[in-house]
Amino acid sequence: MTNAVHCHQLCRKFHQGGQTIHGLDHVDFDVAAGEFICLTGPSGSGKTTLLNAIGGLDRPDSGDIAVGGVSLNTLDQGALADLRLAHIGFVFQSYNLIPVLSARENIEFILLMQGVDATERHRLADDMLREVGLEGLGSRRPSELSGGQQQRVAVARAIVSRPTLVLADEPTANLDSHTAEQLMALFAELNLRHGTTFIVASHDPRVQHFARRLIRMQDGKIIEDHPLAHD
Amino acid sequence: MSAKLPTTHLLALAWRNLWRNSERSVVMIGALAIAVAAMLFLIAMMRGLLNDMSQQNLRALPGDLQIHQPGYLDDPSIDYRMPWPSGDLLAELDGVGVARWSGRLSVGAMVASEREARGIQLIGYVPSREGQNSFNEWRLIDGDWPSDDSKGVVVGASLLEKLDTQLGKRIVLTSQGADGEIADIGARIIGVYRAEMAQLEERLVYMALPAMQSMLRSPDDIQQIAIFSRDPSRLLDVQSRFQQLLPSADIQRWDQLNSYLSAMLDNMDAIITVLIVVMFITLAFGLVNTLVMAIFERVKEIGLMLALGLKPTQIALMILAETLVLLLLGIAIGNAAAGLALLSLRDGIDLSAMAEGFAMIGAAPSLTPQFLWRDLWMCNGIVSVLGLACSLLPAWRAAHYSPIEALYRD
Ligand SMILES: Nc1ncnc2c1ncn2[C@@H]1O[C@H](COP(=O)(O)OP(=O)(O)OP(=O)(O)O)[C@@H](O)[C@H]1O
Numbered sequence: 178m179t180n181a182v183h184c185h186q187l188c189r190k191f192h193q194g195g196q197t198i199h200g201l202d203h204v205d206f207d208v209a210a211g212e213f214i215c216l217t218g219p220s221g222s223g224k225t226t227l228l229n230a231i232g233g234l235d236r237p238d239s240g241d242i243a244v245g246g247v248s249l250n251t252l253d254q255g256a257l258a259d260l261r262l263a264h265i266g267f268v269f270q271s272y273n274l275i276p277v278l279s280a281r282e283n284i285e286f287i288l289l290m291q292g293v294d295a296t297e298r299h300r301l302a303d304d305m306l307r308e309v310g311l312e313g314l315g316s317r318r319p320s321e322l323s324g325g326q327q328q329r330v331a332v333a334r335a336i337v338s339r340p341t342l343v344l345a346d347e348p349t350a351n352l353d354s355h356t357a358e359q360l361m362a363l364f365a366e367l368n369l370r371h372g373t374t375f376i377v378a379s380h381d382p383r384v385q386h387f388a389r390r391l392i393r394m395q396d397g398k399i400i401e402d403h404p405l406a407h408d
Numbered sequence: 409m410s411a412k413l414p415t416t417h418l419l420a421l422a423w424r425n426l427w428r429n430s431e432r433s434v435v436m437i438g439a440l441a442i443a444v445a446a447m448l449f450l451i452a453m454m455r456g457l458l459n460d461m462s463q464q465n466l467r468a469l470p471g472d473l474q475i476h477q478p479g480y481l482d483d484p485s486i487d488y489r490m491p492w493p494s495g496d497l498l499a500e501l502d503g504v505g506v507a508r509w510s511g512r513l514s515v516g517a518m519v520a521s522e523r524e525a526r527g528i529q530l531i532g533y534v535p536s537r538e539g540q541n542s543f544n545e546w547r548l549i550d551g552d553w554p555s556d557d558s559k560g561v562v563v564g565a566s567l568l569e570k571l572d573t574q575l576g577k578r579i580v581l582t583s584q585g586a587d588g589e590i591a592d593i594g595a596r597i598i599g600v601y602r603a604e605m606a607q608l609e610e611r612l613v614y615m616a617l618p619a620m621q622s623m624l625r626s627p628d629d630i631q632q633i634a635i636f637s638r639d640p641s642r643l644l645d646v647q648s649r650f651q652q653l654l655p656s657a658d659i660q661r662w663d664q665l666n667s668y669l670s671a672m673l674d675n676m677d678a679i680i681t682v683l684i685v686v687m688f689i690t691l692a693f694g695l696v697n698t699l700v701m702a703i704f705e706r707v708k709e710i711g712l713m714l715a716l717g718l719k720p721t722q723i724a725l726m727i728l729a730e731t732l733v734l735l736l737l738g739i740a741i742g743n744a745a746a747g748l749a750l751l752s753l754r755d756g757i758d759l760s761a762m763a764e765g766f767a768m769i770g771a772a773p774s775l776t777p778q779f780l781w782r783d784l785w786m787c788n789g790i791v792s793v794l795g796l797a798c799s800l801l802p803a804w805r806a807a808h809y810s811p812i813e814a815l816y817r818d
């Protein structure tokens with residue numbers, strides 16, 4: 178069976194002020210379909226850089242990445258965009274929502290691009306709004322929502338199209354523990370029910386509680402990679 | 409997967425983005441609207457003026473063949489004058505090819521009653537040679553046409569009304585004399601006519617040639633020899649005979665006069681195009697700036713859309729759609745404003761307040777703007793096409809953002 182994600186000897190250097198920063202330093206790992214991974218490590222350790230590389234947003238300087246068996250090196254920008262749209266759900270670390278669209282329209286944005294028809298879009302968005310606890314707030318613009326509510330809209334958008342791989346960067350930042358647990362439970366349920374693969378970058382112990390594998394990074398390297406046992 | 413936003417959504421997105429910085433958009437739309445309205449208005453005024461000139465000249469001064477000094481047609485002033493025909497010319501005029509002929513004067517002048525003053529076209533003609541019925545189609549409603557030695561003037565009914573005077577009263581006519589000095593004369597109104605166009609009725613004032621010659625201090629001079637041929641099919645021959653006789657004179661057939669005037673109208677299209685383009689270039693800086701700013705403010709958002717899988721071409725289309733909405737709003741408002749202005753002025757603009765100045769250059773005392781649909785399409789078309797062209801660079805730039813750099817830019 179092909180791996181959901183395959184990374185081989187990934188290197189990504191950044192040059193800043195005459196200094197070379199190793200964002201990714203010979204990273205090797207494989208993710209089987211249906212895994213739920215918590216990617217952790219101190220700030221600046223390379224978590225976001227790794228997620229961006231897997232999502233085809235950023236090209237590594239060397240090494241290979243394959244998503245669902247397709248090597249990203251062989252794809253041009255347009256094909257990468259298609260891959261993201263069809264298979265990957267994103268929650269970005271900082272900026273997630275289109276300001277001129279309502280919460281519902283943000284959630285529907287991907288479906289719209291995928292060509293899902295209007296009734297189906299509305300139904301899926303309504304379900305999603307309910308699941309992330311934002312029932313009745315669908316018509317608000319992002320600026321009329323709290324940070325935590327915006328975060329939940331971003332999560333809803335990432336999973337509404339049932340992607341095979343979800344890359345979530347600090348999805349529980351800004352959330353109170355109850356909501357954070359609710360979201361993680363939602364991820365876990367999708368993971369169990371649909372076999373969706375999750376890679377969640379987070380410092381949050383609540384994420385580790387739901388994940389089944391932990392990858393710890395430091396200075397662009399993977400320094401720890403093991404399953405998480407839960408009782 | 410096509411990663412396309414349906415057109416309706418693209419336009420909806422463009423519409424909302426436009427009102428994000430509503431102040432900036434309103435200023436830009438306003439500038440576009442004002443420019444478009446001003447252009448349309450100016451074009452209609454130019455066409456009106458030209459129309460005025462061409463129509464009035466031939467209708468007021470008919471003739472199968474007309475002889476002028478070179479330059480007169482471009483600037484019908486007393487400076488382009490010639491003596492009453494004599495010698496060989498006179499012999500030819502009285503020859504077989506010519507049914508009848510006459511000499512005329514026609515200058516811009518100012519007429520004043522006790523109460524009002526207006527700019528007019530003063531026409532001097534020889535009543536016994538012209539025959540009133542063939543000279544013009546105006547209908548006399550009061551008084552008489554002048555006789556050859558009459559010193560009175562015949563005015564249009566609406567001019568009479570504007571001057572707030574009556575048949576039998578005296579008016580003062582002022583123009584430039586042959587010596588370059590002011591020439592004026594008091595004259596009695598001896599007749600009142602009606603023309604089917606109020607514009608002409610207000611503009612044309614007739615008097616006998618000798619009286620006008622003495623007023624302008626050019627006792628024997630005329631500006632135009634009008635010839636009516638005996639056989640219209642031989643007009644070309646007649647023309648070439650006169651041209652041989654008067655090699656340096658400007659001799660035109662009526663159809664040439666018409667096309668001379670319509671050539672001026674043809675040139676108008678080129679002039680109008682240049683005007684619109686020049687106007688647009690001044691606007692373009694503002695437009696490009698607005699668009700670049702609008703994109704610069706949205707770098708992250710564009711990065712996000714790209715990251716989510718929207719194609720660069722769709723990003724470019726979104727920017728183009730925004731520009732299009734902006735342009736269409738500006739054009740629509742500009743058209744409406746110009747339409748209202750032109751509609752309210754469809755009976756002509758009264759220039760009599762400035763008549764003194766206009767009279768001297770021979771312009772009409774009233775100007776009717778002429779609106780052509782062609783001008784509207786041309787103006788709107790040029791603004792749309794150039795406007796969209798202005799958005800190509802910003803759209804191209806936005807489409808080429810790297811999603812990651814845009815998304816994580818500070
Ligand atoms: N575009 C860039 N230009 C220069 N340096 C960069 C760039 N992106 C990332 N880096 C550097 O690469 C390293 C890894 O950054 P990354 O954002 O992946 O860390 P992170 O683990 O996500 O941190 P955090 O927990 O704070 O989000 C950091 O030292 C960062 O400064």
Ligand SMILES: [Mg+2]
Nearest residue numbers: 224225270346
């Ligand atoms: Mg990060």
